[in-house]
Amino acid sequence: MTTQILQSIKSIVSLNQNEEEAFVNILEVKQFKKKEFLLLEGQICDKIIFINSGCARIFYNVDGVENTFQFFFAERWYTDFSSFLTGQPTIENMQALEPCEVIQFKKKDLYQLYDTYPVFDRVGRILAENAFLSVSKLNQMLTNEEPEQRYLNLMSQRPEVVQRIPQHYIASYLGIKPESLSRIRKRILLAKER
Amino acid sequence: MTTQILQSIKSIVSLNQNEEEAFVNILEVKQFKKKEFLLLEGQICDKIIFINSGCARIFYNVDGVENTFQFFFAERWYTDFSSFLTGQPTIENMQALEPCEVIQFKKKDLYQLYDTYPVFDRVGRILAENAFLSVSKLNQMLTNEEPEQRYLNLMSQRPEVVQRIPQHYIASYLGIKPESLSRIRKRILLAKER
DNA sequence: TAAATTTCATAACCTAAGTCAACGTTTTTA
DNA sequence: TAAAAACGTTGACTTAGGTTATGAAATTTA
Numbered sequence: 001m002t003t004q005i006l007q008s009i010k011s012i013v014s015l016n017q018n019e020e021e022a023f024v025n026i027l028e029v030k031q032f033k034k035k036e037f038l039l040l041e042g043q044i045c046d047k048i049i050f051i052n053s054g055c056a057r058i059f060y061n062v063d064g065v066e067n068t069f070q071f072f073f074a075e076r077w078y079t080d081f082s083s084f085l086t087g088q089p090t091i092e093n094m095q096a097l098e099p100c101e102v103i104q105f106k107k108k109d110l111y112q113l114y115d116t117y118p119v120f121d122r123v124g125r126i127l128a129e130n131a132f133l134s135v136s137k138l139n140q141m142l143t144n145e146e147p148e149q150r151y152l153n154l155m156s157q158r159p160e161v162v163q164r165i166p167q168h169y170i171a172s173y174l175g176i177k178p179e180s181l182s183r184i185r186k187r188i189l190l191a192k193e194r
Numbered sequence: 195m196t197t198q199i200l201q202s203i204k205s206i207v208s209l210n211q212n213e214e215e216a217f218v219n220i221l222e223v224k225q226f227k228k229k230e231f232l233l234l235e236g237q238i239c240d241k242i243i244f245i246n247s248g249c250a251r252i253f254y255n256v257d258g259v260e261n262t263f264q265f266f267f268a269e270r271w272y273t274d275f276s277s278f279l280t281g282q283p284t285i286e287n288m289q290a291l292e293p294c295e296v297i298q299f300k301k302k303d304l305y306q307l308y309d310t311y312p313v314f315d316r317v318g319r320i321l322a323e324n325a326f327l328s329v330s331k332l333n334q335m336l337t338n339e340e341p342e343q344r345y346l347n348l349m350s351q352r353p354e355v356v357q358r359i360p361q362h363y364i365a366s367y368l369g370i371k372p373e374s375l376s377r378i379r380k381r382i383l384l385a386k387e388r
Numbered sequence: 389t390a391a392a393t394t395t396c397a398t399a400a401c402c403t404a405a406g407t408c409a410a411c412g413t414t415t416t417t418a
Numbered sequence: 419t420a421a422a423a424a425c426g427t428t429g430a431c432t433t434a435g436g437t438t439a440t441g442a443a444a445t446t447t448a
Contacts, residue, residue, distance in 0.1 A: 034416095062338045069337045082330050085323050091334075125319075129279050132326045135333050136276050140285075142336040143263045143369070144256045147405085167426065175337070180405050182427055228446095341435085360395065374435050376397055 001029055004075060005050045005103045012126050019117045026109035032096040039094040045083035046107040051076050054100030057169055059093050068172040071161050081131045097165060147174045148184050195223055198269060199244045199297045206320050213311045220303035226290040233288035239277035240301040245270050248294030251363055253287050262366040265355050275325045341368040342378050
């Protein structure tokens with residue numbers, strides 16, 4: 001159950017037996033059905049989530065319109081770091097798109113680990129840095145790429161998104177309507193045939 | 195010269211005299227003329243910049259097209275945290291839009307401070323956290339807002355941008371062409387008249 | 389301060405995305 | 419497994435932004 005998350009941690013730092021046990025002790029395994037919410041806007045995000053299996057999307061809700069901005073698959077870490085840091089309610093929603101098994105742990109337990117085993121400071125810092133790099137990259141794409149180009153890049157760089165995620169969520173991720181994505185796909189198909 | 199940056203630091207942590215002197219010792223004051231580059235793509239961003247006066251923009255260069263994604267004024271911190279962390283060359287450009295006086299310090303000097311005075315760990319962490327919050331907010335805007343709405347928000351939330359920054363840079367920040375911003379401004383004006 | 393450059397606005401036309409509606413297919417659920 | 423819901427495509431039409439070109443005003447620079 002905890003094999004994957006331990007492997008992920010150990011790719012960052014090496015843990016001795018005490019440290020590993022202490023870490024495993026704060027872990028909680030949870031199952032979510034399709035469409036269930038792993039995180040709901042308004043909640044305070046006081047946990048860090050690691051996805052064992054399944055996939056989920058993160059979206060903002062603006063006047064009833066859901067703007068998807070990221071997809072997460074197995075082996076990926078997630079927290080709304082803004083809410084996690086500030087203690088303010090989150091405006092992000094995380095929803096299972098397939099049945100999900102996740103491993104999560106609480107902020108307060110992590111902070112206790114920080115105090116007992118300094119090695120976890122480094123884990124926390126690196127997770128935070130990765131979160132930063134991930135959002136920065138997303139912003140780069142949003143700033144520099146048109147929807148059609150983003151879709152082409154998605155196909156080549158993250159094929160599992162195009163294969164596993166329903167198109168209307170991908171459209172939302174690209175900042176366009178499902179009808180427009182449908183047209184883009186048609187354009188791409190026609191271009192290929194020539 | 196160093197009054198503003200010290201004040202900014204002291205709003206985060208309190209420093210004793212030794213710590214303050216050690217910090218002031220790593221500071222370097224620099225002047226930039228209008229249009230000069232404080233950071234150029236391809237460089238490794240191994241410094242943190244604090245703006246004393248003037249203003250600057252950050253942009254990506256994509257096939258000769260400059261995509262502006264942030265403006266900085268006095269009292270603001272800047273580093274390309276991605277390049278700073280990874281040691282990879284930056285793809286960000288920082289260009290003075292007005293004559294600028296900045297205070298900067300090097301990564302290696304900061305890391306020495308970390309080792310000597312633990313209080314600076316907290317400074318570094320909080321600057322990093324703020325950097326994250328800032329990119330998250332940008333992501334929110336890019337994901338949730340249309341150019342016209344973003345311009346209206348810019349006018350009310352950051353009037354100094356609209357007042358001091360040439361329109362074609364603002365257009366780029368909004369992800370549109372100067373001609374389109376001109377039309378948006380006209381639309382807003384007409385709407386006001388009614 | 390005169391010339392050069394930059395900035396901004398506007399017009400005409402083009403293009404991609406939005407909107408609305410219809411319809412067939414796939415998936416979910418009772 | 420039958421009915422309901424969700425999903426994806428297409429068409430007709432609208433709209434916002436892109437492109438190209440022109441010119442005036444403001445700012446910079448020599």
